[in-house]
Amino acid sequence: MTGNIVARRYAKALFALGVKEKAADTFGKDLDGLAGAMNTAPELLKLFKSPSFNVQEKKAVLNDVVAKLNMAPLSVNFLSVLADKGRLDCLPDIQETYAELLDETSGVVRGKLTTAMEIPAKRQKDIKAKLEKKSGKKLVLDFGVEPAILGGVVLRVGDKVLDASLRAQLQLLKEQIKRGE
Known part of the structure; x- marks a missing residue:
């Protein structure tokens, strides 16, 4: 500290x-x-x-x-x-x-997009452009691959996380079944 x-x-x-x-x-x-x-x-x-x-x-x-x-x-x-x-x-x-x-001060936001499989370079540019347009800021985005997420994406920008992965959805479904919903 x-x-x-x-x-x-x-x-x-x-x-x-x-x-x-x-x-x-x-x-x-x-x-x-x-x-x-x-x-x-x-x-x-x-x-x-x-x-x-x-x-x-x-x-x-x-x-x-x-x-x-x-x-x-x-x-x-x-x-x-x-x-x-x-x-x-x-x-x-x-x-x-x-x-x-x-x-x-430069208005730059850093983030990381993780997927289960490699995304082609053109698709990476499109995703980055859409996210920049949505946020209104310049985005420095790192792309990573993690097969353990099974499918979908995990997006981390600053301290925010959007977990739209198949692994996360299966985990939610598992919790709902355990609770009897």
């Missing part, structure tokens, strides 16, 4: 700076790049969390990574502040919160 509060505060501070400097998108890309590097090399996050390494050692590793990612100077300064405060381990949460703030 504390990590999320800390991450939210740092993300909001960076976002406010990004809006002021008209570099919010740049900061978002920089954080995405660093989070991607941390996902591909999990030992990087372990190093940032480890109390065995001092701030200078963590900064040295961070500077090597930042140099390869070609980040904006203000992003590098922000990361340096995180290192000084011992908060580099909060980077994944900071990146996630920052992305949410960026999406919110």
Whole structure:
């Protein structure tokens, strides 16, 4: 819980700076790049969390990574502040919160549509266009396949879930039979 509060505060501070400097998108890309590097090399996050390494050692590793990612100077300064405060381990949460703030101000909504079988690309575009029209917002939609839903779709957009899967309908029917309806 504390990590999320800390991450939210740092993300909001960076976002406010990004809006002021008209570099919010740049900061978002920089954080995405660093989070991607941390996902591909999990030992990087372990190093940032480890109390065995001092701030200078963590900064040295961070500077090597930042140099390869070609980040904006203000992003590098922000990361340096995180290192000084011992908060580099909060980077994944900071990146996630920052992305949410960026999406919110850009009017972008993220979601995931899960089906039992692969949907052709043209059909995916049609579904996305219809959902965007219905919501009135730009939608970033990930498509997934989960054979366990048997048929139908499960749509998750933000904190809302529409479960129109055959599995869910069978579960409802099972509950009705148990209750004797």
